Amino acid sequence: MLLTAIAKFSTVMPGYTSRMWSQDYKPQYWSKYLVWQWLKQMVDMYQIDAASIPFQNFDVDGRQLCSMTCQDFTRAAGTVGPILYHSLNELKWSGGILFLMLTCLYFLDIFDPSCQCLAPVASPTTSSPDTRGTHLWEFIRDILLNPERNSGLLKWEDRTDGVFRFLKSETVAQLWGKKKNNSSMTYEKLSRAMRYYYKREILEHVDGRRLVYKFGKNAQGWRESEK
DNA sequence: TTCGGTTTTCCTGGTT
């Protein structure tokens, strides 16, 4: 079953597993993206309230993550810090194989292998209640945070201020629709949902610029590491 | 079952 999952995963994410089989599966060699994947899995596995974890505190690669002490984890994630710390240590001892297994199963649950564009686009977060759920703004954020996978869908205009622009608005809308099993999604509808975020200060209004949005103070996890 | 949060759908009107 697991081997089947890994095999399928390899077809879905060519190149990805091969890298992992080499050395990337060891926590010390994780990219920032893999660190995020691991965090999401921890949230799922331990049913942690994702809102309680400031994800921006984990904008680090595997080497930096492994150098963090239990105290560092507590500072970064509060009461769940020790859980994360001990879980990471287990992975260090297992050489990360466990993470590879979980990742394969996790991706299989999320991605439709028939989807060519397959955009791990949005490694969806698991913080919200919908199916494998991500909110729209998180979906957008995750595309922006994975530029190697976004195929020019969105672009940072001002990375520091969180200003970004849609390059392929209809394509993003279709991907969002695919994620929500809604084939009739359009940019018109997606943008309406985006505008609702102004009120909640997840997004801020950008004056006079088409297709340009800005993350607001209630949007988390998009900032670059201060390091 | 109800309720609240979120998203979708449709709409009108304005702007670029």
Next chain:
DNA sequence: GAACCAGGAAAACCGA
């Protein structure tokens, strides 16, 4: 005229 923006209203959906 097309594409986009703004926002009201109502419905749908989902988890608690």
